[in-house]
Amino acid sequence: MRAAVITEPGSPDAIEIIDIATPEPGPGEIRVRVAAAGVNPVDLQTRSGAFHDLGWIDQPDHVGLGWDVAGTVTAAGSDSGFAVGDRVAALSEGVDRALGAYAEEVVVPAGAAAVVPDGLSLTDAATVPLNALTAVQALDLLGAPEGRTLLVTGAAGGVGGYAVAFAAQRGWRVTALARSTDAEFVTAAGASALITEPTDSYDAVVDAAVLADAAVGLTRDGGHYVGVIPPAVPDGAGRVRTEAVMVTADSRTLAEALAATATGALPVRVHATLPLEQAALAHKAVEAGGIRGRHLLIPG
Ligand SMILES: NC(=O)c1ccc[n+]([C@@H]2O[C@H](COP(=O)([O-])OP(=O)(O)OC[C@H]3O[C@@H](n4cnc5c(N)ncnc54)[C@H](OP(=O)(O)O)[C@@H]3O)[C@@H](O)[C@H]2O)c1
CATH class of the missing domain: 3.40.50.720 (NAD(P)-binding Rossmann-like Domain)
Structure with missing residues (x-):
């Protein structure tokens, strides 16, 4: 499958699209086929090397990007509580990892995910978690x-x-x-x-x-x-x-936020949707500032 990663921190053009083995979920984890991955400032900070400078990154090959994800469960580890086919949104947490939500598929702990209510699109749902x-x-x-x-x-x-x-x-x-x-x-x-x-x-x-x-x-x-x-x-x-604050996954709160988004009690704020391959373009736009709403990356 394809994923957007960095091998060296730097400008938005440091983001590369690579082919990588599809990850397998362990017990208590789910694999999600990504419908949309949100672009957030933390991804820009990871890409530019802010966490490398803090000594927080220790990856031998490459570093994954992307904390916000929504998609469809394609594999469920034991005790995950989810089933293949469930529509979910999740916090894909962490900066020191080889793969984040900027990918065709991502594995997350079940405790970081919540079912997306009917009537809320996966693209809109991906704006919510982080x-x-x-x-x-x-x-x-x-x-x-x-x-x-x-x-x-x-x-x-x-x-x-x-x-x-x-x-x-x-x-x-x-x-x-x-x-x-x-x-x-x-x-x-x-x-x-x-x-x-x-x-x-x-x-x-x-x-x-x-x-x-x-x-x-x-x-x-x-x-x-x-x-x-x-x-x-x-x-x-x-x-x-x-x-x-240091955000942590919380599926119950995420479920409540998704429900409030589905009813319109919380606004949906999408600035643009772009193919995953244009992650660098999204980073450039966010870096320029003044944006309202998220950029969402859509794997093809
Ligand atoms: N610790 C954690 O767990 C955690 C989790 C999530 C996010 N964060 C961090 O939280 C920060 C904000 O993230 P975000 O996603 O909310 O970013 P964002 O969407 O870019 O929002 C920042 C907002 O601040 C506004 N702003 C900046 N300076 C201002 C000023 N002087 N007066 C009025 N408004 C001003 C910006 O307006 P303009 O666009 O007009 O400048 C923008 O609307 C980031 O640094 C992110 O990394 C931390």
Whole structure:
């Protein structure tokens, strides 16, 4: 089968299409024929060598890309709970691996997957896992709102959009930091205010725009900052509690997010679909910035 990988980190043109043996699922795993794989910033960071620089990558041949996947189960290991033919979405987790979701088939733990509800396309479903799970888990770090105010930076992005929606559902008073052109989206997601230049301070911050120290500066004394870059948590200087979310697979939360997407309670945000062979093109577009919605790679 074909997969998009890197052998050396670098520019988007470092992405190669290779032929590779189709992986076999072990106990508790499933193999998914990929209908769509989402392109996310973590894939750009992997490709450009950010995790090589941290010493997190130890692959002899090549490194796989892609965390977001939806497709059809083609093989189910024992105790997976899934059957061949099931339509699923999954978080294909990890940076130090030979194969990710940018492939014709991928093996994932059953605990990272959930059935895609009827009526939700696999392409749309592939936009959900990474960013919905990250947003939920970032909010879990903050605990119950208890009347606190929340600033979500990058509120119109993949993580930020879900963070606004889930926070509003949980009863937070959410201020969205986004571009003025994002007003309609963040308001529909549940933000009570949109700001483009922050001036106030907030009880809690989810920093999906990675403003780091600047966002800690927007957190009030005794407040709580949650970042999205675990190796680079800004210092709260004893004034602000600072930590970062590190997303983990959670099939129950994924199933809930897929169900909410199927009913329209959560928006579907697809920017473009491209053949797997055009992964480099997708990386170039995402790197240029300003994109709303995901690029999805479709194996032919
Ligand atoms: N730790 C984890 O487990 C985890 C999981 C998922 C993602 N992440 C990380 O989270 C980060 C965000 O991911 P994403 O998928 O949400 O990225 P994204 O879709 O590109 O969203 C980032 C958003 O931030 C906006 N932004 C940046 N600077 C801004 C500013 N000064 N004011 C207003 N808006 C601003 C961008 O707007 P423009 O496009 O207009 O600049 C964009 O809408 C990435 O670094 C990713 O690697 C971490």
